[in-house]
Amino acid sequence: xxxxxxxxxxxxxxxxxxxxxxxxxxxxxxxxxxxxxxxxxxxxxxxxxxxxxxxxxxxxxxxxxxxxxxxxxxxxx
Amino acid sequence: xxxxxxxxxxxxxxxxxxxxxxxxxxxxxxxxxxxxxxxxxxxxxxxxxxxxxxxxxxxxxxxxxxxxxxxxxxxxxxxxxxxxxxxxxxxxxxxxxxxxxxxxxxxxxxxxxxxxxxxxxxxxxxxxxxxxxxxxxxxxxxxxxxxxxxxxxxxxxxxxxxxxxxxxxxxxxxxxxxxxxxxxxxxxxxxxxxxxxxxxxxxxxxxxxxxxxxxxxxxxxxxxxxxxxxxxxxxxxxxxxxxxxxxxxxxxxxxxxxxxxxxxxxxxxxxxxxxxxxxxxxxxxxxxxxxxxxxxxxxxxxxxxxx
Numbered sequence: 146x147x148x149x150x151x152x153x154x155x156x157x158x159x160x161x162x163x164x165x166x167x168x169x170x171x172x173x174x175x176x177x178x179x180x181x182x183x184x185x186x187x188x189x190x191x192x193x194x195x196x197x198x199x200x201x202x203x204x205x206x207x208x209x210x211x212x213x214x215x216x217x218x219x220x221x222x
Numbered sequence: 223x224x225x226x227x228x229x230x231x232x233x234x235x236x237x238x239x240x241x242x243x244x245x246x247x248x249x250x251x252x253x254x255x256x257x258x259x260x261x262x263x264x265x266x267x268x269x270x271x272x273x274x275x276x277x278x279x280x281x282x283x284x285x286x287x288x289x290x291x292x293x294x295x296x297x298x299x300x301x302x303x304x305x306x307x308x309x310x311x312x313x314x315x316x317x318x319x320x321x322x323x324x325x326x327x328x329x330x331x332x333x334x335x336x337x338x339x340x341x342x343x344x345x346x347x348x349x350x351x352x353x354x355x356x357x358x359x360x361x362x363x364x365x366x367x368x369x370x371x372x373x374x375x376x377x378x379x380x381x382x383x384x385x386x387x388x389x390x391x392x393x394x395x396x397x398x399x400x401x402x403x404x405x406x407x408x409x410x411x412x413x414x415x416x417x418x419x420x421x422x423x424x425x426x427x428x429x430x431x432x433x434x435x436x437x438x439x440x441x442x443x444x445x446x447x448x449x450x451x452x453x454x455x456x457x458x459x460x461x462x463x464x465x466x467x468x469x470x471x472x473x474x475x476x477x478x479x480x481x482x483x484x485x486x487x488x489x490x491x492x493x494x495x496x497x498x499x500x501x502x503x504x505x506x507x508x509x510x511x512x513x514x515x516x517x518x519x520x521x522x523x524x525x526x527x528x529x
Contacts, residue, residue, distance in 0.1 A: 146356070147407050147523060147524070147525045148506075148523070148525070149523050150287040150401075150497055150498075150501070150520065150521055150522035150524060151520060151521050151523070151525070152490070152493050152497050152521045152522070153490075154488060154489065154490035154493040154494075154496040155447035156479065156486065168518070171518050173520060176520055176523075178520065178523065182518075183237070184493075184497050186485050186486060186488075186493060193236075193350065207482060207485070210482075210485070210497075211478075211482040211485075212481070213500060214475055214478050214479045214482075214485075214500065215479040217475060217479075217503050218476045218479040219476065219479050219480075219502055
C-alpha cells in the first residue's frame with residue numbers, strides 16, 4: 146500500500162484551508178497515488194476536513210501528530 | 223469530474239487558436255489584463271462545450287484549485303487537447319497545450335536552452351519549459367523575456383554541458399521539416415529547457431519535482447531522443463531516499479512529544495523530514511521525500527508492507 150504525504154508547517158493560528166486539500170488531491174491523482182495523508186502542525190478548517198473526506202485524504206492535525214510522536218518517542222509512557 | 227469545485231465567481235477567457243496549437247491565456251476577473259488582443263469566450267462551463275473560432279470544444283474536465291485568496295488555479299481539459307495551468311498570477315493564468323509525443327515529434331519546433339535568469343522571469347528554479355506554439359527560436363527567446371507570455375508547462379531539469387549561459391540555444395525538433403512546411407503544421411512545437419541552479423538533495427544530487435509524471439516522462443523521452451548526441455544529460459529521477467537513516471535524534475522527538483509547541487521551531491522542510499523519520503520508525507519502507515520548490519506536489523511517498 147503506497148501513501149502520499151503532504152506536510153504543512155503552519156503556525157497555530159493558520160489552519161490548513163480547503164485549497165491545500167484540493168491541491169494535494171490533484172497531486173495525488175497526477176501521481177496515481179490512492180492514499181493521501183495531509184499532516185500539519187496546525188489544524189484544518191471545516192471545509193478542508195470536508196474536502197479531505199471527499200478525496201479520501203487522511204487529515205492529521207497537530208493533535209494527531211503529537212500523539213503519533215508520543216507513540217514513537219515515548220513508547221513506555 | 224469535479225464539477226463541485228468550479229468557482230462560479232470567476233469568469234475566464236481563452237486567448238489564441240486551439241486549432242493552430244498556440245498558447246492560451248486564461249484570464250480571470252475582476253482584473254483581466256486589459257492589454258492585448260484577448261478573446262473572451264465568457265464563462266467556461268464546468269462541462270459541455272464552448273465555441274472558439276467556429277470550432278466546438280468539448281470540455282472533459284475543469285478543475286479549480288485555490289492556492290490562496292488571490293491564487294486561483296484551473297486545470298482545463300478539452301477533448302483531444304489538454305490545457306492546464308502552469309503559472310499562477312493574481313490576475314492571470316497562463317496555460318499551454320500538451321500534446322502526445324508523436325505530435326511533438328512530427329512538429330517543426332525547437333528546443334531552446336537557456337540559463338540566463340532574466341530570460342525566464344519569475345522562474346526561480348531550473349525548469350523544463352515546453353510549448354507547442356509554432357515559433358522561431360528568436361521569437362521564443364523574446365517571448366520568454368516578456369512577462370505577459372509564459373511558455374512553461376511542465377517542470378523538470380536538464381543538465382546541459384558546454385552551452386553559452388548567456389544565449390539561448392535552439393535546436394530544431396524536426397530538422398527534416400523546413401520552415402515552409404512549418405507554417406502549415408498545425409502542431410508547431412518549442413521545447414524550452416532552463417539549465418543551472420538545480421535544487422539539490424542532501425547528497426548534492428539534483429532533485430526535481432515531477433508533478434505530471436506521465437507527461438514529463440514523455441518529454442524526457444523526447445529530449446533524450448533528440449538531444450542524446452548533444453551532451454544533454456538528464457538527471458536521474460529526483461529522489462531523496464531515507465534508507466533507514468535517522469534525521470533526528472531521539473531527544474528531539476522526545477522533546478516534541480513532551481511539548482508539542484517545540485514543533486513550531488522546525489522549518490517546513492524539517493517538518494517534512496520529521497514526518498519521514500516517523501514513517502521510517504513506523505515501519506514504512508521505500509520512503510521518498512520529494513524536494514519541492516512550489517506547492518502542488520506530494521512531499522513524501524511511503525509504502526507500508528502488507529503483513
